[in-house]
Amino acid sequence: TQLLEQSPQFLSIQEGENLTVYCNSSSVFSSLQWYRQEPGEGPVLLVTVVTGGEVKKLKRLTFQFGDARKDSSLHITAAQTGDTGLYLCAGDPRSNDYKLSFGAGTTVTVRA
Amino acid sequence: SAVISQKPSRDICQRGTSLTIQCQVDSQVTMMFWYRQQPGQSLTLIATANQGSEATYESGFVIDKFPISRPNLTFSTLTVSNMSPEDSSIYLCSVRLVFTDTQYFGPGTRLTVL
Numbered sequence: 001t002q003l004l005e006q007s008p009q010f011l012s013i014q015e016g017e018n019l020t021v022y023c024n025s026s027s028v029f030s031s032l033q034w035y036r037q038e039p040g041e042g043p044v045l046l047v048t049v050v051t052g053g054e055v056k057k058l059k060r061l062t063f064q065f066g067d068a069r070k071d072s073s074l075h076i077t078a079a080q081t082g083d084t085g086l087y088l089c090a091g092d093p094r095s096n097d098y099k100l101s102f103g104a105g106t107t108v109t110v111r112a
Numbered sequence: 113s114a115v116i117s118q119k120p121s122r123d124i125c126q127r128g129t130s131l132t133i134q135c136q137v138d139s140q141v142t143m144m145f146w147y148r149q150q151p152g153q154s155l156t157l158i159a160t161a162n163q164g165s166e167a168t169y170e171s172g173f174v175i176d177k178f179p180i181s182r183p184n185l186t187f188s189t190l191t192v193s194n195m196s197p198e199d200s201s202i203y204l205c206s207v208r209l210v211f212t213d214t215q216y217f218g219p220g221t222r223l224t225v226l
Contacts, residue, residue, distance in 0.1 A: 031213035042116075042204050042217040043155070050213055088154060090215070097160065097168075098143050098208055100215055105154045 004091050006103030014111050016078055021106045023089035024071040029101075030094035032065055032072045037086040037105075046074075079110045114139050114207050116218035124224045125195055132191045133221045135205030140185045143208035146178070148201045149220070155204065161188040195225045 005024045013019050023032065031050045035043035047056050049065035049072060056063045060083075062075040076083055086107050090100040115138040125131050135144070144161040159167040159180055167180035182188040192199050205218040 033213070033215065035217070040220075040222065042220040045214065045216060048213050086152075092213055099145075099157060099160070102154045107152070 004089055004101050004103040006089055006106055008106060009104065010107050010109075012109040012111065013079055015081055019076050019079055019108065021074045021087050021089075021108070022071070023073065023091075023103050025091060025101075026070065027091070027093065027101075028069050029091035030069070031092045032069075033090045033092070033100070034063055034072070034074055035088040035090065037088060038084075043086075043088055076108075079108075081110050081112050084108060084110050113214075114141060114209060114216045116205055116207060116216060118205055118218040118221050120221060121219065122222040122224075124226060126226055127196055129195055130191055130193045131195065131223060132189050133203055133205075135188045135190070135218055137186045137207050140210075141207040142185075142210045143215075144182060144188045145206040145208075145215075146180060146188070146190045147204040147206060147217075149204060150201050158190070158203075161190075192223065195223075197225045199223065200225045 007022050033048045034046045037043040047063045052069045053067045054065045060077045064073050086105050088105045089103040117136045119134045146158040147155040148158055149155050157170050158173045159169040161167050161180050161182040163182045177193050179191045202220045202222050204220045208215045
Protein backbone atom coordinates (compact mmCIF):
# COMPACT_ATOMS: atom_id res chain seq x y z
CA THR A 1 0.00 0.00 0.00
CA GLN A 2 1.10 3.55 -0.63
CA LEU A 3 2.55 5.50 2.22
CA LEU A 4 1.32 8.74 3.64
CA GLU A 5 3.89 10.94 5.35
CA GLN A 6 2.47 12.44 8.48
CA SER A 7 4.16 15.21 10.44
CA PRO A 8 5.09 15.99 13.06
CA GLN A 9 5.38 12.67 14.84
CA PHE A 10 4.97 14.26 18.26
CA LEU A 11 3.44 17.55 19.30
CA SER A 12 3.21 18.93 22.82
CA ILE A 13 1.47 22.25 23.35
CA GLN A 14 -0.12 24.31 26.08
CA GLU A 15 -3.87 24.49 26.39
CA GLY A 16 -5.21 27.38 24.31
CA GLU A 17 -2.54 27.17 21.63
CA ASN A 18 -3.13 26.18 18.02
CA LEU A 19 -1.65 23.21 16.20
CA THR A 20 -1.49 21.79 12.70
CA VAL A 21 -0.84 18.23 11.58
CA TYR A 22 0.15 17.49 7.99
CA CYS A 23 -0.39 14.46 5.81
CA ASN A 24 1.43 14.28 2.47
CA SER A 25 1.80 11.83 -0.36
CA SER A 26 3.04 11.70 -3.93
CA SER A 27 -0.07 9.73 -4.83
CA VAL A 28 -3.59 10.88 -5.50
CA PHE A 29 -6.36 9.68 -3.21
CA SER A 30 -10.05 9.59 -3.93
CA SER A 31 -10.69 10.50 -0.30
CA LEU A 32 -8.84 10.96 2.94
CA GLN A 33 -9.95 10.23 6.47
CA TRP A 34 -8.74 11.56 9.79
CA TYR A 35 -9.05 9.56 12.99
CA ARG A 36 -8.32 10.27 16.64
CA GLN A 37 -7.36 7.46 18.94
CA GLU A 38 -7.19 7.63 22.71
CA PRO A 39 -5.22 5.13 24.80
CA GLY A 40 -6.97 1.78 25.09
CA GLU A 41 -9.53 2.56 22.42
CA GLY A 42 -9.95 2.10 18.69
CA PRO A 43 -9.55 4.95 16.20
CA VAL A 44 -12.60 7.18 15.97
CA LEU A 45 -13.43 8.73 12.63
CA LEU A 46 -13.32 12.53 12.69
CA VAL A 47 -13.92 13.39 9.07
CA THR A 48 -13.76 12.20 5.48
CA VAL A 49 -12.70 14.68 2.79
CA VAL A 50 -13.45 13.84 -0.80
CA THR A 51 -13.18 16.89 -3.05
CA GLY A 52 -9.89 18.59 -3.92
CA GLY A 53 -9.66 21.90 -2.07
CA GLU A 54 -12.39 20.89 0.34
CA VAL A 55 -12.42 22.42 3.81
CA LYS A 56 -14.46 20.89 6.61
CA LYS A 57 -14.91 22.25 10.10
CA LEU A 58 -15.77 20.26 13.18
CA LYS A 59 -16.03 22.73 16.07
CA ARG A 60 -12.42 23.80 16.70
CA LEU A 61 -11.00 21.35 14.14
CA THR A 62 -10.48 22.38 10.51
CA PHE A 63 -9.62 19.81 7.87
CA GLN A 64 -8.37 20.64 4.41
CA PHE A 65 -7.87 18.40 1.38
CA GLY A 66 -5.29 19.63 -1.11
CA ASP A 67 -6.37 20.74 -4.56
CA ALA A 68 -4.54 17.81 -6.14
CA ARG A 69 -5.89 15.37 -3.53
CA LYS A 70 -2.38 14.37 -2.49
CA ASP A 71 -2.21 16.07 0.88
CA SER A 72 -4.31 17.13 3.81
CA SER A 73 -4.02 19.08 7.03
CA LEU A 74 -5.74 19.14 10.38
CA HIS A 75 -5.73 22.41 12.31
CA ILE A 76 -6.93 22.66 15.90
CA THR A 77 -7.72 26.08 17.30
CA ALA A 78 -7.42 26.81 21.01
CA ALA A 79 -6.50 23.24 21.91
CA GLN A 80 -7.97 21.65 25.00
CA THR A 81 -6.68 18.78 27.11
CA GLY A 82 -9.44 16.63 25.62
CA ASP A 83 -7.75 16.95 22.23
CA THR A 84 -4.89 14.81 23.48
CA GLY A 85 -4.52 11.62 21.46
CA LEU A 86 -3.03 9.92 18.44
CA TYR A 87 -4.16 11.48 15.17
CA LEU A 88 -4.08 9.28 12.09
CA CYS A 89 -4.65 10.17 8.46
CA ALA A 90 -5.67 7.47 6.01
CA GLY A 91 -5.92 7.77 2.24
CA ASP A 92 -8.20 5.78 -0.01
CA PRO A 93 -6.48 5.11 -3.34
CA ARG A 94 -9.77 3.86 -4.77
CA SER A 95 -8.33 0.53 -5.78
CA ASN A 96 -10.45 -2.58 -6.07
CA ASP A 97 -9.25 -3.90 -2.74
CA TYR A 98 -10.44 -0.83 -0.77
CA LYS A 99 -7.33 -0.86 1.42
CA LEU A 100 -6.50 2.39 3.16
CA SER A 101 -2.97 3.75 3.39
CA PHE A 102 -2.21 5.03 6.87
CA GLY A 103 0.16 7.70 8.03
CA ALA A 104 2.50 6.94 10.92
CA GLY A 105 0.37 9.03 13.27
CA THR A 106 0.89 12.21 15.30
CA THR A 107 0.82 11.98 19.07
CA VAL A 108 -0.65 15.21 20.37
CA THR A 109 -0.34 16.15 24.03
CA VAL A 110 -2.16 19.22 25.28
CA ARG A 111 -0.91 20.37 28.67
CA ALA A 112 -3.18 22.10 31.13
CA SER B 113 -22.30 4.80 10.53
CA ALA B 114 -21.53 1.38 11.99
CA VAL B 115 -21.20 0.13 15.55
CA ILE B 116 -18.55 -2.52 15.96
CA SER B 117 -18.03 -4.69 19.00
CA GLN B 118 -15.02 -6.83 19.73
CA LYS B 119 -14.54 -9.60 22.27
CA PRO B 120 -12.51 -9.90 24.37
CA SER B 121 -11.49 -6.31 25.02
CA ARG B 122 -8.22 -7.49 26.52
CA ASP B 123 -6.48 -10.68 27.48
CA ILE B 124 -3.24 -11.92 28.98
CA CYS B 125 -2.12 -15.21 27.48
CA GLN B 126 0.67 -17.68 27.90
CA ARG B 127 3.26 -18.34 25.23
CA GLY B 128 2.27 -21.15 22.86
CA THR B 129 -1.48 -20.79 23.32
CA SER B 130 -4.03 -19.35 20.88
CA LEU B 131 -6.66 -16.64 21.21
CA THR B 132 -9.71 -16.04 19.05
CA ILE B 133 -11.03 -12.50 18.75
CA GLN B 134 -14.60 -11.90 17.65
CA CYS B 135 -15.92 -8.93 15.71
CA GLN B 136 -19.62 -8.16 15.34
CA VAL B 137 -21.07 -5.30 13.29
CA ASP B 138 -24.56 -3.90 13.73
CA SER B 139 -25.21 -3.44 10.02
CA GLN B 140 -24.34 -5.13 6.79
CA VAL B 141 -21.03 -4.08 5.37
CA THR B 142 -19.03 -5.09 2.35
CA MET B 143 -15.48 -5.09 3.59
CA MET B 144 -14.05 -6.30 6.87
CA PHE B 145 -10.42 -5.94 7.81
CA TRP B 146 -8.14 -6.95 10.66
CA TYR B 147 -5.33 -4.66 11.77
CA ARG B 148 -2.55 -4.88 14.31
CA GLN B 149 -1.27 -1.87 16.21
CA GLN B 150 1.85 -2.05 18.33
CA PRO B 151 2.27 0.44 21.18
CA GLY B 152 2.61 4.02 19.95
CA GLN B 153 2.51 2.93 16.34
CA SER B 154 0.19 3.29 13.40
CA LEU B 155 -1.97 0.50 12.02
CA THR B 156 -0.72 -2.48 10.04
CA LEU B 157 -3.20 -4.39 7.92
CA ILE B 158 -3.16 -8.12 8.61
CA ALA B 159 -5.80 -9.29 6.15
CA THR B 160 -9.10 -8.68 4.46
CA ALA B 161 -11.80 -11.01 5.74
CA ASN B 162 -13.82 -12.40 2.84
CA GLN B 163 -17.29 -13.76 3.37
CA GLY B 164 -17.44 -17.49 2.81
CA SER B 165 -13.91 -17.79 1.49
CA GLU B 166 -10.32 -17.59 2.59
CA ALA B 167 -9.05 -14.25 3.82
CA THR B 168 -6.59 -12.20 1.76
CA TYR B 169 -3.39 -11.75 3.75
CA GLU B 170 -0.85 -8.95 3.56
CA SER B 171 2.83 -9.54 3.17
CA GLY B 172 4.30 -10.89 6.39
CA PHE B 173 1.09 -12.45 7.63
CA VAL B 174 0.08 -16.07 7.01
CA ILE B 175 -3.05 -18.09 7.49
CA ASP B 176 -1.43 -20.63 9.80
CA LYS B 177 -0.55 -17.90 12.27
CA PHE B 178 -3.64 -15.72 11.85
CA PRO B 179 -6.59 -17.83 10.68
CA ILE B 180 -9.62 -15.70 9.91
CA SER B 181 -13.24 -16.62 9.39
CA ARG B 182 -16.16 -14.58 8.11
CA PRO B 183 -19.24 -16.77 7.95
CA ASN B 184 -21.61 -13.89 7.17
CA LEU B 185 -21.63 -10.19 6.37
CA THR B 186 -21.66 -9.00 9.97
CA PHE B 187 -19.32 -11.33 11.87
CA SER B 188 -15.66 -12.28 11.71
CA THR B 189 -13.05 -13.92 13.91
CA LEU B 190 -9.28 -13.60 14.03
CA THR B 191 -7.21 -16.24 15.80
CA VAL B 192 -3.69 -15.51 16.94
CA SER B 193 -2.05 -18.94 17.02
CA ASN B 194 0.93 -20.28 18.91
CA MET B 195 1.47 -16.91 20.53
CA SER B 196 4.80 -15.41 21.48
CA PRO B 197 5.54 -12.15 23.33
CA GLU B 198 6.08 -10.49 19.93
CA ASP B 199 2.35 -10.91 19.27
CA SER B 200 1.53 -8.52 22.11
CA SER B 201 -0.41 -5.77 20.37
CA ILE B 202 -3.81 -4.24 19.91
CA TYR B 203 -5.86 -6.08 17.31
CA LEU B 204 -8.54 -4.04 15.56
CA CYS B 205 -11.49 -5.04 13.45
CA SER B 206 -12.51 -2.52 10.79
CA VAL B 207 -15.40 -2.32 8.36
CA ARG B 208 -16.17 -0.40 5.24
CA LEU B 209 -19.71 0.55 4.42
CA VAL B 210 -21.02 -0.19 0.97
CA PHE B 211 -20.78 2.66 -1.55
CA THR B 212 -19.14 5.03 0.91
CA ASP B 213 -15.66 6.40 1.48
CA THR B 214 -15.78 5.66 5.16
CA GLN B 215 -14.08 3.00 7.25
CA TYR B 216 -14.88 2.41 10.90
CA PHE B 217 -12.92 0.68 13.63
CA GLY B 218 -13.87 -1.45 16.56
CA PRO B 219 -12.64 -0.70 20.09
CA GLY B 220 -9.76 -3.14 19.75
CA THR B 221 -8.49 -6.16 21.68
CA ARG B 222 -5.41 -5.55 23.77
CA LEU B 223 -3.35 -8.74 23.86
CA THR B 224 -0.44 -9.36 26.17
CA VAL B 225 1.56 -12.55 25.76
CA LEU B 226 3.78 -13.64 28.62
